[in-house]
Amino acid sequence: MTTAxxxxxxxxxxxxxxxxxxxxxxxxxxxxxxLGELVAxxxxxxxxxALTNIGLDLLGQxxxxxxxxxxxxxxxxxxxxxxxxxxxxxxxxLLLVExxxxxxxxxxxxxxxxxxMSLPFYEALAKSSDETLAGIAQKAIKEVRYHVSHSAKWVxxxxxxxxxxxxxxxxxxDALWMYxxxxxxxxxxxxxxxxxxxxxxxxxxxxxxxDTVTTVLTEATLTTPADGxxxxxxxxxxHSDHMGYILTELQFxxxxxxxxxx
Amino acid sequence: MLMAEVTSLANSRExxxxxxxxxxxxxxxxxVLSVVDLGIVRGVKTDGDDVEVTITPTYSGCPAMxxxxxxxxxxxxxxxxxxxxxxxxxxxxxxxxxxxxxxREKLRAYGIAPPEKGGAxxxxxxxxxxxxxxxxxxxPHCGASDTKLVSAFGSTPCKSHYTCNICLExxxxxxxx
Numbered sequence: 370m371t372t373a374x375x376x377x378x379x380x381x382x383x384x385x386x387x388x389x390x391x392x393x394x395x396x397x398x399x400x401x402x403x404l405g406e407l408v409a410x411x412x413x414x415x416x417x418x419a420l421t422n423i424g425l426d427l428l429g430q431x432x433x434x435x436x437x438x439x440x441x442x443x444x445x446x447x448x449x450x451x452x453x454x455x456x457x458x459x460x461x462x463l464l465l466v467e468x469x470x471x472x473x474x475x476x477x478x479x480x481x482x483x484x485x486m487s488l489p490f491y492e493a494l495a496k497s498s499d500e501t502l503a504g505i506a507q508k509a510i511k512e513v514r515y516h517v518s519h520s521a522k523w524v525x526x527x528x529x530x531x532x533x534x535x536x537x538x539x540x541x542x543d544a545l546w547m548y549x550x551x552x553x554x555x556x557x558x559x560x561x562x563x564x565x566x567x568x569x570x571x572x573x574x575x576x577x578x579x580d581t582v583t584t585v586l587t588e589a590t591l592t593t594p595a596d597g598x599x600x601x602x603x604x605x606x607x608h609s610d611h612m613g614y615i616l617t618e619l620q621f622x623x624x625x626x627x628x629x630x631x
Numbered sequence: 632m633l634m635a636e637v638t639s640l641a642n643s644r645e646x647x648x649x650x651x652x653x654x655x656x657x658x659x660x661x662x663v664l665s666v667v668d669l670g671i672v673r674g675v676k677t678d679g680d681d682v683e684v685t686i687t688p689t690y691s692g693c694p695a696m697x698x699x700x701x702x703x704x705x706x707x708x709x710x711x712x713x714x715x716x717x718x719x720x721x722x723x724x725x726x727x728x729x730x731x732x733x734x735r736e737k738l739r740a741y742g743i744a745p746p747e748k749g750g751a752x753x754x755x756x757x758x759x760x761x762x763x764x765x766x767x768x769x770x771p772h773c774g775a776s777d778t779k780l781v782s783a784f785g786s787t788p789c790k791s792h793y794t795c796n797i798c799l800e801x802x803x804x805x806x807x808x
Binding site: 418422428432488492501503509511512514580588 | 693720722761
């Protein structure tokens, strides 16, 4: 993708900025891959199109984020090299997005919990002093709005639906809840990028996220799970078992036919 | 001084000609709209024989962008601008408010309900607004306003899917963005 970009700000540690762009890209890529697994497998045709459209939006964000990460890194890696030619430990996505599809309720819960964070995140990033990230964010806001609204409406429909749909929706939320804490963690990378006026204070997103989740779960007659032990490690490349299987499929073409292009 | 003025005039005449070429490049997914109608061409710059056309995607993942870029290069080459370069920018982010009036009318005639004019500016992010939001789309076939949203996601990322409650025809709506 030939995207015009600003020169990376000089006051920021290049490594931190690279990792930051990579993390955002990895979140979107892995979630997009999970949604891609649903092509022709969603419960109905309209939903098949909706979920894969959401995946496509995310994939578009990934391309811009990886292209930028490659430029910041300055080692000549393009979006494909970053997407396909890394080891598991080099992927820095949240554990939440790699969790398997299981059933439709899990797909919706994962999307809702993630997008409800993503929207205020990109609204804050749109004000970044880094012109490239701000531009990607301004674009993403418009897309993520539809992701929040679509998944929230399904949470309500399933939660306030039949006994079976209510049970499944609650089970999915209970199962995924322990992966939500990682979304708000400020580590050295996040802090360095924030201090440079580029990044977002993830802790400050919590209030909006809580409000969104509580509003929707109440409307859905569901119980907000209690905060307990929270899983983490994704940001440092320590993943759940699922990640290896995802990469096996995602990287298959490049592993089987090195350097192949379409 | 005079030279500069002459040059700038020549440039602008040249650029006008290029805009006319771009008006012949159609969106591959909505072939009644040119890339100019759609508002995705953000600028044209010339420097001698070199031409730079700046475009912006409707959606980050719009798969038509590669084709659009190729179509622009082909049209430019055919019209005597072989040294054209297409630059993609994300900012400022594309909005349906940039769709020309002519573009809106062409969409309607093609059977796609155009986005509400100025509708993009009204979009909000608070959850209460997101849950309550209903974009209205009059039926492009019979004109009735009694229509129903089937899915917020349609045949391409930029469209949602509706059905008309009066003539019962399904139709696409170019959603506010």
